[in-house]
Amino acid sequence: MTTENGERVKQRYLTRVNQLYSDITYWLTGHQELHIEQHSVEIAEELTGLYTAPTLVVSSPTDKLAEFKPEGACIIEAEGRIDVLGWLGVEYIIYMVNGGPILGGQQMFKDIEADGWYWAENNLKNKAHFMNQENFFKLFAQATDYEL
Amino acid sequence: MNSNPLIPVLAAYQVSTDCFKVAKRAVKQQQNQLFADSNWLTQQNAHQNIDKTAAEVSDLFVFSLWATFERFVISYLQTKAVGLQQTVAPVSLANPLSEYVQKEMEYWSPKDILDLLKNIQSIDKNAIGKAKQILEYRNWIAHGKDMKKSSSVKAMTPVYTYQTLNEIVNILLSN
Numbered sequence: 001m002t003t004e005n006g007e008r009v010k011q012r013y014l015t016r017v018n019q020l021y022s023d024i025t026y027w028l029t030g031h032q033e034l035h036i037e038q039h040s041v042e043i044a045e046e047l048t049g050l051y052t053a054p055t056l057v058v059s060s061p062t063d064k065l066a067e068f069k070p071e072g073a074c075i076i077e078a079e080g081r082i083d084v085l086g087w088l089g090v091e092y093i094i095y096m097v098n099g100g101p102i103l104g105g106q107q108m109f110k111d112i113e114a115d116g117w118y119w120a121e122n123n124l125k126n127k128a129h130f131m132n133q134e135n136f137f138k139l140f141a142q143a144t145d146y147e148l
Numbered sequence: 149m150n151s152n153p154l155i156p157v158l159a160a161y162q163v164s165t166d167c168f169k170v171a172k173r174a175v176k177q178q179q180n181q182l183f184a185d186s187n188w189l190t191q192q193n194a195h196q197n198i199d200k201t202a203a204e205v206s207d208l209f210v211f212s213l214w215a216t217f218e219r220f221v222i223s224y225l226q227t228k229a230v231g232l233q234q235t236v237a238p239v240s241l242a243n244p245l246s247e248y249v250q251k252e253m254e255y256w257s258p259k260d261i262l263d264l265l266k267n268i269q270s271i272d273k274n275a276i277g278k279a280k281q282i283l284e285y286r287n288w289i290a291h292g293k294d295m296k297k298s299s300s301v302k303a304m305t306p307v308y309t310y311q312t313l314n315e316i317v318n319i320l321l322s323n
Contacts, residue, residue, distance in 0.1 A: 044297075045300070045301075081302060103312070103315060122305040122307045
């Protein structure tokens with residue numbers, strides 16, 4: 001059974017996911033060749049219980065380029081994760097708070113100033129990029145080989 | 149015990165993911181000669197198989213990382229238990245006790261082992277807490293990501309998992 005706190009965490013996460021999708025849709029308005037549609041995915045977490053979250057699929061006229069797939073609100077040292085299942089590979093968008101994770105007593109990602117969605121590079125460079133249009137385009141190219 | 153055992157695990161994961169990218173680009177460029185002696189009949193087939201395998205490798209990376217970490221920590225504690233041979237009286241009990249403790253360590257629960265590590269002053273208690281969460285995440289994956297058995301938490305990225313466990317390994321290497 002979902003607790004009151006679990007319900008709050010879930011709703012907060014879904015609101016943030018939908019806000020990011022709105023931003024992505026807006027950032028892609030100049031790319032009429034791309035098709036965007038939403039589907040859904042089920043997520044089960046101990047705190048939030050079972051719920052449905054929206055996925056966002058971006059396709060070119062010939063290929064499915066990327067699917068943005070929410071993984072959950074309960075992430076170690078963060079408040080949410082969305083996997084970008086790109087044509088080429090997987091990238092990770094994380095909702096960072098309070099400067100992000102701590103490693104060895106220091107901020108793991110130096111570039112985190114405000115709370116929000118960040119593209120966290122899956123390597124030892126410890127780089128996280130705030131999700132604005134410029135960084136979204138870089139993330140998209142990294143996951144799909146498709147230059148926007 | 150002198151080298152970090154997690155580094156080769158991370159390197160293998162990174163090489164695997166890079167190989168998948170190269171293979172996908174080769175498939176897209178319709179280099180059909182590259183399909184020779186493979187089980188792939190079509191490009192679509194190849195692409196889907198690579199996607200599934202990449203997801204599997206990502207999970208296996210977490211397993212392998214945890215297993216390597218656990219083995220390292222148990223071996224570390226076993227070397228410390230050897231010291232019982234010099235400190236226990238009566239002397240006739242020292243060797244059997246040391247050997248018994250070392251043998252039993254193999255069956256200690258990972259959570260208890262992590263709690264024991266908290267006694268090392270240079271280890272951040274938060275790092276132990278995060279390692280416990282990674283253990284829960286590993287267990288959830290091990291049970292097939294069953295929707296009926298909810299995960300309590302997940303890791304940010306596979307490399308985050310490495311870095312969290314690596315922080316503890318580095319401190320043990322220096323102690």
